[in-house]
Amino acid sequence: MPDRLPLFIVTGFLGSGKTTLVQRFLREPEGQGTGVVVNEFGEAGLDHRLMVHAAENVELIGNGCMCCARRADVGRALYDLVRMSRQDGQSRFTRAIIETSGLADPSPIVGTIARDPWLRQHVELVSVIAVIDAVAGLRNLRDFDEARRQVAIADALVVTKTDLRAAHPTRDITAAATTIAPDLVPHDAQDPDFSLARLFDRTAGESASRGGTPFTATEVPQHDQDVGSFTLALPERIDWPAFTLWLSALLHRHGDRILRVKGLVRTSAGANPVVIHGVQHSMHPPVHLTGEDAGQPSFLVFITRGLTRDPIAQSLTRFLHLAEAHSRFHVSEPA
Template structure:
């Protein structure tokens, strides 16, 4: 800890599907990051990313149902206070660091401002930096990544290039140079080069004004779907391919945790037109049920739900949009 009794809190931000959860999984395996607590903010009503992290660190808390920079900032404070209470009661080992993963559309500036403004939290946690993941493949495909992406880059104290193996070396160098022009103060590194040991005083995001309300999350919506019973993997893969072929430019992120009939849950991630290879988790963390979260921009979530209903037919999913209204199939 940089100050006795004060634990560093690192904000991990970055665009949807840029590799934040993968980065956290890597960090949590490091010996110097033992005794780390993780807060995961998810935009959909159903949280999925925390399932992947709990197999590495049981002290993972999910903050679903809203963007951490606006709707759920009070939830972050509550979660940190609960962490302190649990630790003081002796139910968990002392926590030496906290990692907060924001949604891919979060503006880090108001998140940092909230944490710095809380008198109680300041006695226990010090925001030491904002780490932002940058998807080299996504930027190579479309250089204009939107207002939220630019805000995250400007707020970063450390920029981490991801998926560089999916682009040419020249494209990776060009992106690194572009990031240095946008934020000269933030080092641009790979996942392997991250060093959280060095302390910082005030994160850069503390001096950055938040995004205007009319630009943040404009046209963005999310839909969460739960399915009973095993999912036919081949049929589901066909549906995902058809969905992304038709609407990939408006599918900001799709995350699925699937029961395919085997012992292990299958995780599937897609970003716009790109589907990443499925991964198997070692066990179920909670009820055994398939869950799907789709985050869209300028695409009504009801269209995605209706397409899934038509394709799966008698499986008859029930969907809950991010606003909380429940949609029941006809």
């Protein structure tokens, strides 16, 4: 199988500085060979030879849930980029970036890649990068659901415009964002140590999926429609059949309210833990951990809207007890 094209999704509210960030990266030597999919015609300034426009066509499939919408436009644009990257055996593109529109929910894009067998074979979603500006970002997070959803599914957060006089302190923005998504890896775009090359590096996803910062979800009080996060501690070794039954059923019924689930799980199948990671109804293949990362305790982090921890924890316990009771019954059964 040929190498998959590394893909980064850059999301962020209107005026947050997504295009500026992408432009900055394209001007750097490491930015060479990057194909960009933009689904907002209003944004200008990118080199058009690198750009594939995607009109915002969303097809709703299945139960009509937004995260199950197929972004036919994005799928088509990625297909074109992959084809171009393979042209005549030359690698014209070695990386792809999708810049979403400011009001877009990025989860249908993630879902489109996860569900399309061809895209799964040819594109590797490395990370979702949320851009938030230090001037209006806090207000946007407070007032706009779209802004919260964009942060909720991101792996990395880039705080822009921190040098402006009206900017809020970066730590306040980061604190507000990590209240929504506790495992976000924050960056300050004005920090001299901030490296776009590292942000858009193929291995960035590994550190993101392994939790560049420790997974410590803030147990925020949740109201019915709020986006919030919580952690579930897992047993040392989890029963994989029971766990997968539980999680797949949970995502089937409540995937539209589970903006993101991420965790580290030890199973009876292997010595080292695996990291699991899903956005709404779509789960990514488990990532295997080795070395130092393997020592972390098992847990799950949920970022939800209007779903609280207790019913989810009780439901998991029920499934695990069922499996335990079944295995006891199984063992005592005459051969």
